[in-house]
Amino acid sequence: MKYTSTRQPSPALGLSAALAAGLAADGGLYVPQSIPIFSPEDFADCRDLPTIAARLLTPFFADDALATELPAICTQAFTFPAPVRALATPHDHVLELFHGPTAAFKDFGARFLAASMQRLHRTQSKPLTILVATSGDTGAAVAAAFSGLPGFRVAILYPDGRVSPRQAHQLGCFGGNVRALRVDGSFDDCQRLVKQALVDTQLRAQTPLGSANSISLGRLLPQMAYYAQASLEHWRRKNTSLHFIIPTGNLGNAVACVLARACGLPIGRIALATNANRVLPDFFAGADYAPQPSIATLANAMDVGAPSNFERLTWLYPDTAHLRHEFISRSIDDATIRATIRERHTRYGEVFCPHTATAIHLLECLRAEHALAPDEECTVAATAHPAKFESIVEPLIGAAVAVPHSLATLLARPAQADPLENDYAALCRTVLSD
Numbered sequence: 001m002k003y004t005s006t007r008q009p010s011p012a013l014g015l016s017a018a019l020a021a022g023l024a025a026d027g028g029l030y031v032p033q034s035i036p037i038f039s040p041e042d043f044a045d046c047r048d049l050p051t052i053a054a055r056l057l058t059p060f061f062a063d064d065a066l067a068t069e070l071p072a073i074c075t076q077a078f079t080f081p082a083p084v085r086a087l088a089t090p091h092d093h094v095l096e097l098f099h100g101p102t103a104a105f106k107d108f109g110a111r112f113l114a115a116s117m118q119r120l121h122r123t124q125s126k127p128l129t130i131l132v133a134t135s136g137d138t139g140a141a142v143a144a145a146f147s148g149l150p151g152f153r154v155a156i157l158y159p160d161g162r163v164s165p166r167q168a169h170q171l172g173c174f175g176g177n178v179r180a181l182r183v184d185g186s187f188d189d190c191q192r193l194v195k196q197a198l199v200d201t202q203l204r205a206q207t208p209l210g211s212a213n214s215i216s217l218g219r220l221l222p223q224m225a226y227y228a229q230a231s232l233e234h235w236r237r238k239n240t241s242l243h244f245i246i247p248t249g250n251l252g253n254a255v256a257c258v259l260a261r262a263c264g265l266p267i268g269r270i271a272l273a274t275n276a277n278r279v280l281p282d283f284f285a286g287a288d289y290a291p292q293p294s295i296a297t298l299a300n301a302m303d304v305g306a307p308s309n310f311e312r313l314t315w316l317y318p319d320t321a322h323l324r325h326e327f328i329s330r331s332i333d334d335a336t337i338r339a340t341i342r343e344r345h346t347r348y349g350e351v352f353c354p355h356t357a358t359a360i361h362l363l364e365c366l367r368a369e370h371a372l373a374p375d376e377e378c379t380v381a382a383t384a385h386p387a388k389f390e391s392i393v394e395p396l397i398g399a400a401v402a403v404p405h406s407l408a409t410l411l412a413r414p415a416q417a418d419p420l421e422n423d424y425a426a427l428c429r430t431v432l433s434d
């Protein structure tokens with residue numbers, strides 16, 4: 001399989017080269033040159049996530065140096081399950097994506113990317129520094145995935161004082177080859193510093209740098225696997241396609257679902273729930289696509305004003321009318337997020353993180369509007385464990401949220417972050433120092 005940019009058709013790269021490059025030279029995103037087509041029967045002998053992932057990703061890895069390593073990469077990355085659980089309301093389910101080390105779905109992509117890059121970087125003598133800007137979840141998942149991996153260092157930049165105490169602790173608790181840098185600035189400042197470093201050829205000549213943001217194919221491709229598994233299980237039971245509702249920010253998780261559907265997996269409708277950042281719902285309602293500065297909300301991992309994977313959506317659906325017709329998208333405000341968390345707990349004893357709550361609310365709307373037939377099943381992607389956002393969730397439900405074991409292990413470690421001035425020269429000094 002070759003990969004081309006969403007902007008210019010050439011030059012096409014193999015998977016390894018596209019992974020190493022991150023963003024294409026013309027500023028576009030890498031997409032596969034063709035879409036492999038499967039039928040559910042192709043997965044007849046596949047049940048667990050590593051096996052389904054390896055089968056699904058085989059054509060995406062074809063003709064690449066990593067092809068023979070794919071089964072090992074999948075085994076190394078998919079070490080925790082993505083179970084589907086029934087909700088109290090009939091025919092409603094959640095796909096729990098939060099059983100990884102940092103209790104959010106980003107663990108799947110980050111671990112797969114790390115396992116792939118480890119094999120690509122094997123012959124290099126100098127350590128590769130992965131630079132990440134984070135508003136919380138991404139940095140922790142990437143740090144966990146690369147922590148202790150020989151040949152890699154990680155530098156995480158986060159806005160000092162603007163992540164939750166538990167998120168800050170998670171970012172700072174790895175130590176070793178992971179360095180947490182608390183930047184005197186906003187998330188946008190962190191992102192600007194990282195972007196500047198990644199295009200700085202002089203800096204990159206002195207020390208190898210890599211990125212791990214949500215546009216990386218190494219994060220996008222593996223995320224198809226859990227949608228494949230959930231839809232195939234449903235197909236075997238019911239012989240129908242499964243609908244998904246996905247809490248959305250940069251569209252990385254959702255585009256993986258869309259791509260899995262394009263590959264022939266039995267996935268029905270895909271609905272995108274956003275928080276008050278409403279660029280996508282406005283676009284789907286007929287407005288021009290108009291990126292905005294992001295607004296801070298309770299679902300902070302979705303505080304995105306310019307969804308970075310949008311170009312992959314328009315690549316899959318070049319006709320705007322068709323694209324608009326294919327998706328449902330709604331914006332859910334903070335008051336509704338709060339009400340949803342409170343109500344689902346009072347009525348059903350269910351507890352959701354603020355991100356998942358946006359999609360739960362959209363599900364409730366679609367049911368109330370009879371947009372889904374009463375016996376049609378629908379699954380919400382539960383993107384993080386509520387214990388990660390305890391300062392929001394616990395006051396609303398009036399109870400403590402039990403912390404999952406993996407998260408508790410991280411929180412029990414000491415944490416340490418170094419201050420970083422909001423200044424590019426300061427970042428360069430830090431990256432070049434040991």
Ligand SMILES: *Cc1c(COP(=O)(O)O)cnc(C)c1O
Pocket residue numbers: 104105106137138214247248249250251252253254301302355356383384
């Ligand atoms: C990152 C994140 C999202 C948004 O995912 P995208 O791929 O950016 O759309 C949603 N929920 C949680 C908990 C996240 O960490």
